[in-house]
Amino acid sequence: MGELLRSGKILLLSHCLLNANSKIKGAALHGPVLKPVVRHILQQETGIMQLPCPEHSFAGGARWGQSKDQYDNPFYRRHCSIILGPVIDQLMDYHQQGYKLIGVLGIKGSPSCGIHYTYRAKWGGEIIPHSGDNCLPSGSLVKEPGVFLEIFQEKLAEAGLKIPFFEVAEDDLEGTLKSLKEFMSRFA
Numbered sequence: 001m002g003e004l005l006r007s008g009k010i011l012l013l014s015h016c017l018l019n020a021n022s023k024i025k026g027a028a029l030h031g032p033v034l035k036p037v038v039r040h041i042l043q044q045e046t047g048i049m050q051l052p053c054p055e056h057s058f059a060g061g062a063r064w065g066q067s068k069d070q071y072d073n074p075f076y077r078r079h080c081s082i083i084l085g086p087v088i089d090q091l092m093d094y095h096q097q098g099y100k101l102i103g104v105l106g107i108k109g110s111p112s113c114g115i116h117y118t119y120r121a122k123w124g125g126e127i128i129p130h131s132g133d134n135c136l137p138s139g140s141l142v143k144e145p146g147v148f149l150e151i152f153q154e155k156l157a158e159a160g161l162k163i164p165f166f167e168v169a170e171d172d173l174e175g176t177l178k179s180l181k182e183f184m185s186r187f188a
Helices: 035-043 054-059 074-096 147-158 173-185
Strands: 009-013 047-050 100-107 118-120 140-142 165-168
Touching: 009 035, 035 047, 035 173, 054 074, 054 147, 074 100, 074 147, 100 147, 100 173, 165 173
Parallel strands: 009 047, 009 100, 100 165
Antiparallel strands: 118 140
């Protein structure tokens, strides 16, 4: 009977979608869980696999906001590669067992988990006090993936796994939910 309760579908989520406590202080826009997105996924009877948070496991919870420029270095890339090893192994096993790996949800603008857009800012060398909610150095969104998901895409390709990626725009939840419904309807 337990076999009948499985949907056979798995969606991978960037860590902070389920646990915004991993974000830098001042960056959680919607509470500890991005409930509208998670609620929609649960309604689709889809399994959820939470990716590790590379920034938190690399620099801890007291880190300051950084951009892709600061994270794009050999030390952080090695860290991302190491923590993705067990994830790739697990996904390969799911794939071999016939599960559908329907997608990866990233975060628009994240220096690590952006898919189409990441945050870049040439900055470094001294601590600049920030006021209010401004917890990042001045920079801009650029059309490229964040470091962690860039490495994840490379590792998936090396493993022969093809999984579509979807970007959550936390500043446009209405648009995100509409697009997510269309994205997930392909796997109903």
